[in-house]
Amino acid sequence: MEIGNLTRLEILSIPGGSLTGIFPSFVFNLSTLNIINLANNSLSGSLPVDIYHKLPKLEELYLSFNQLTGGLTANIGNLTRLKYLFLANNRLTGELPDELGNLKLEKVNVNNNSLFGTIPISMFNLSTIKMMELSANQFSGHLPSTIGLSLSNLEELYLGDNRLTGVIPSSITNASILTILDMGPNFLTGAVPNFGNLRLLKRLLIGENNLTGESSSPELRFFSSLTNCRYLELIEVSLNQLNGILPASIGNFSISLQVFRAFGCQINGAIPDEIGNLSSLADLYLDSNQLTGFIPRTLGKLRRLQRIYLEYNKLDGFIPAELCQLSNLGDLYLSNNMLYGSIPTCLGELKSFRRLYLDSNKLESTVPLNLWNLEDLLELNLSSNSLRGSLPLDIKNLKVVNQLDLSQNQFSGDIPTSTGSMQSLVSLFFAHNKFQGSIPESLGNIRSLESLDLSYNNFSGLIPKSLETLNYLQYFDVSHNRLEGEIPVGGRFANFTAQSFLQNYALCSETRPQFPHCGKSLERSKSKNVVGLMKYIPPPIIVLIFAMSITLLIVRRRKTYRQLPTSGISLGVAWRRISYQELREATNDFSETNILGSGSFCSVYEGTLSDGLNVAVKVFNFQSERVTKSFDIECKILSTIRHRNLVRIIGCCSNTEFKALILEYMPNGSLEKWLYSHNYFLDILKRLDIAIDVALALEYLHHGLTFTVLHCDLKPSNVLLDQDMVGRVGDFGIAKLFGQGESIAQTKTLATIGYMAPEYGSEGIVSTSGDVYSFGIMLLEMYTRKKPTDAIFGEKLSLKSWVSHSLDENKIIEVVDANLLRREDTNFSAKEQCVLSILALAMECLINSPMERISMREVGARLEKIKTTFLRTTKDAKDGNGKKINEY
Template sequence: MECQIPADIGNLTNLEQLGIEYANLTGVIPRGIGNLYKLELLYLGQNKLRDPIPHELFNISTLRELSIPTNDFRGILPPTLGVTLPNLEILYLGANRFTGIILPTLSNASRLKSLDLSENNFFGEIPHSLGNCRYLRKLLLDENPLNSNLPVSIGNLSNSLDSINMFHCGIGGEVPRSLGNLSSMEILNLASNGLTGIIPSSISSLRQLQWISFEDNKIEGPIPSEFWSISSLRYLYLNSNNLTSSVPTSLWSLNDLLELDLSINFLNGSLSSQIGDMKTLIKLNLSVNQFSGDIPSTIGALQDLQELSLEHNNLQGSIPDSIKTMLALQYLDLSFNSLAGVIPNSLEVLLDLQYLNVSYNKLQGPVPRGGPFMNFTILSFLANETLCGAPWFQPCQTSQHRSNKKVLLLVLLPIGSAVLILGISLLLTKRASYHDLRRVTNGFSRSNLLGSGTFGSVYKGVSTNGIIWAIKVFDMQLEGLLKTFDTECEVLCRLRHRNLIKVISACSNPDFKALVLEFMPNGSLEKWLHLDHHVLSIMQRLDIMIDVARGLEYLHYGYSFPIIHCDLKPSNILLDEDMVAHVSDFAIAKLLGGGESHVQTKTLATIGYIAPEHGLEGLVSTRCDVYSFDITMIEAFTGKRPKDEMFTEELSIRPNENMACVSSILQLALSCTSDVPENRIIIKDALTTLEKIKTQFLQRNKG
């Protein structure tokens, strides 16, 4: 229930503390609040209060704590704020829409201990005068478009300062050495900015530091060896930078570290055997670097480790058997290396392991069958040398098998086709790394954004030699993301058809997942149907729907088992430079196996295109795609969306076209939209009918 602050609250003149948080307050703060001349604490956070804030509020000189975060306040703060509130100790204004510069006059509130201006629209430099706030302990400026350099004067801030949060602020320039002066610092977060240069060795002076992040900047050079002296460090994030050289041996002596992320850099050399000394580690990410040599067997000493990411390196040798002792392990990615030998059967004891990827290595021999391996799919083992034994691979060879090798190859060729195709595609395309994708999309800039959907965003990527790709970046916050990504990978990697979108490569890291797809310069069918400046002839519409029908026919009948798209609609039909249609977006596709005619799902497709049995009972079959195909076909020939009153207005096609063609299309549609799935025709028959309609249309136009 919504409520407002009473207008007569100013009558409570002896009130010293007022706290109304998480109360769904709406409206404005009454001007009468200025009459509370004894007020010391005011907490109104997590409500729906809006402008204007009465200027009388900023004249209550007794105020020590002012907390109004997560409301809808906006505009510029009064320039005299620090002067009129000299006793202020806590100022929380985060998650509003304030703008303007960070006021230099805040320094007049010399008792200030905590300043939170995060998630607003403040811009400009951090005032040098904040150094006058000698009691300041927390400075939270994250997610403001400051777009300035980190000033040298930051080292003049209070010696009591224990937390700085300035991530995603557009801060550039080098990291000042003066940061080392902040000797009480415990949390330093400068992630997602544009910082350059090296990490200064003076950082080692922060002997109380527990959490530090320079993630996603442009920092270069080596990792300072001085980090070893910060024995209090628990969390270290240096990922997504341009760091080079090898990891200093001293870093592995941080025995109390809980999380270490050095991924997506240019680090090289071998992994030290001292890695096993970091026995408290819970997360270790060294992926997307240039590490070489063997994985040290001492890594098995990390018995509290839950996530281990070593993918996209140049690691060689075998998978250490000692990993079997890492019983807390939940996530293990060793893909895109040059690991050889067998997958140790001993890994079957890792009962908490939920994710495994050893794809794109040189592994051979039988795939373990017990423990967590019962839950892994082919996506965990793609593109290795001669893995065998799992349902997706050939049986492990005996002497009799070897003598019948040629016959066996012919029998198993359909089963292994997905792996074979992927192996060939590896020879033709470069493996995609986060670095690659960030570069070709200009840092995933908005100017390269092609569109967004339920499962993420699609960017245009342009390589140095002019090749254009579509980069589908998955939303990592989405529930069930891993399954969605795996589904689309599994489906697309199996398919090769002119009317299905082609996968070029993939990038899968713990914090980033993307598919590299062929680029469709003419966009989606939806764009052509519903934007005024696009015009499609009847022949073009016919050709597009025939293309779509051919793609669906391949999905339903062209593979060893049927694949159901589950979400066919105009926005998922993309057109290449020749206006050839390609069916895309297989994020909720379903694979039928073992003679199944349907499966049950909790994932719903788009309202308007979804078959009745899919929406009501969660049952999907190839007939669901037929239903969606029909709705899309009607939309293609009428220009009306599913929710429109289809036939009460004129059709959007040009009146001089042969209307007999449209009549035939609509008759075909009636045979596809029955509420009873069994009464719908199959896609093969729909395709045959469409091709006949096209032939008749061409004959009429000749006459």
């Protein structure tokens, strides 16, 4: 018998995936149905109108987890007996009809659809309703001020992940039997109300809104009201603007409280010792606030604690040994605080550890040996401290660790060969230490390795060929060591730029033009042997050889730095000789339609050479000796340097009446265009990538050559973007080239107003510190989208002072580009912290005294660190329930 012929059927249940296509029509023959359960199928299309007219006895309708479209109509009011309506996880659109409020619904669930509009007021007058689940839609508007007055039977209210605005009405507390209240994330504002009347409340979720504390008190008194909720298990208030102090009364929370999440809330002051009374607490999230003082020793009393997140605060003092009493502790995040002293030895006894982050503090001494015996540890980050000592062979006991970061410390000695047995490693960061010896061949055994950074150490010998077998390696850096020999070419090494190998003793390559051919490198090695024999030669002969060597060096340097003539320029080997006629044809006779930009010294045209190569032709306005000098300077500098983040010169054309440089064409234009055009946008990470590109270029100019190059006019219009959006520094028209030993000079040439260092503008003094200052201004401009010459700035206010004040007042969101950082953004706290770190670094570049400014070498390393932290933070981002999720 067919189902449609069962005319007395009251319950129809076909869950579990066997139905596809549109809603089955046979259902409408079953007018006696009380319950329909077709959940977890693959039904598509909209709800048929007949469902409202031919099923008069329907009390329960379960259609969740299908692919239904369309929306609910006013005809739903015909289902006068309907009590349960479950339509979650479909593709429904439209507004909820007012007629829902005329029914006697007890449970309604439309979670995770695309419904929009205001929630009908009638639904908040449903005295029969027990559960209302409207989360993960696009509902907007204010909540009615009378919410709660008629909801006497309401036990669960889910309104999270919508677009609701306005305040949380205090009348909600009249729904006195509520056990679950979920209102986050939304755009709710105003002070958090007193929830003390909700005595049966188990779960309170109001995170990711714009809620505040009471303006009349520095204490967050709404927390005190929650002490009346004796069944409370979870509190989620994260990512609001509470801006207050945790009261000692939090120690009186329910003994049932298991989860307390209040990260990214601008909470200040100390963590109350009374927190140690919360005996059932498993998760404590107080990261990304402004907490000060010590980590309470009373945390050691919370024996059920599994996760402690206190990173990105201003905590100081020692890491309390009492934490070692937490035998269930899996995650301990104390990064980016001001903790000092040593790592407690007893932490190595916590076999429950999965993730331990102590980076970016002021820790010192050696690492406890038993810390290397945590066999179940997944992630260990001790970077950016002052830890010292060597690594033991026992490091191999970290059998399942996938991220190990010891960078920016004072570790020394060799890397143990046993490191190669750590088969789960994905990221290994040892940069900026004092490691020495050779790079172990055994590292090639770590097949899962994706990132390896050994830069800024004292490693010597060869780069192991075994690393060519690492098929997943994406990031590699051995720069600033004492390595020699041939750079590997197999495996992933073809993907690594020259930046990964710079500043070593004697690396060579047959494929990388930035390094000498390996034949020449061998000759250099032979010369080392000759030097070794010098100790057997009589002293007078040594003096004679030394004097001859000095003379030869001076002659060669004079040849290298001699001024180029104004015509008949001797081109580098890689330069092309391009005639004036070819340039005319390439640029359509220098047509205005081909102009990319123009300035006081030159105009730049887009062109296509006879071989099809797209180029930018920089034609100098031939009017003065100053213009000729600018052309000569740019020729000299661009012919002697080459770097991934510098605009590459292809050739030039020069005669007595015409001078032009032919440059690599940058299809994405200038950074200035991307910052200020309404048709383009760069997100936080892309701006950071470009800032790193520029920093690497300046580091190369300042520190990567046998001479020093000062750009002297760094600004967004002189940073160009190639087809891959990689930043390239260009326009060296007023640059300075220093010989060895030179670090400072005076000039009469002025750079662009607003970007000049104080000593440059007042005294004409140029140095590498001047470029650092200009870079700092550009960083501020990149993240505020304000030029230093903007109309809002004048004698009393500058871009620098404006941002400095916002940092002091912790109000950076008021100065950051509004398109870049919004409170409603996903991962707002991580984004805010990233921008905060960048702006703080910019201020270090802008110190008035040039002697106190940091170097571009340090700037580049700091930016890379900020990026790594940001990617890790967003990868470990927290979802709407505050749980950490592994997706970027």
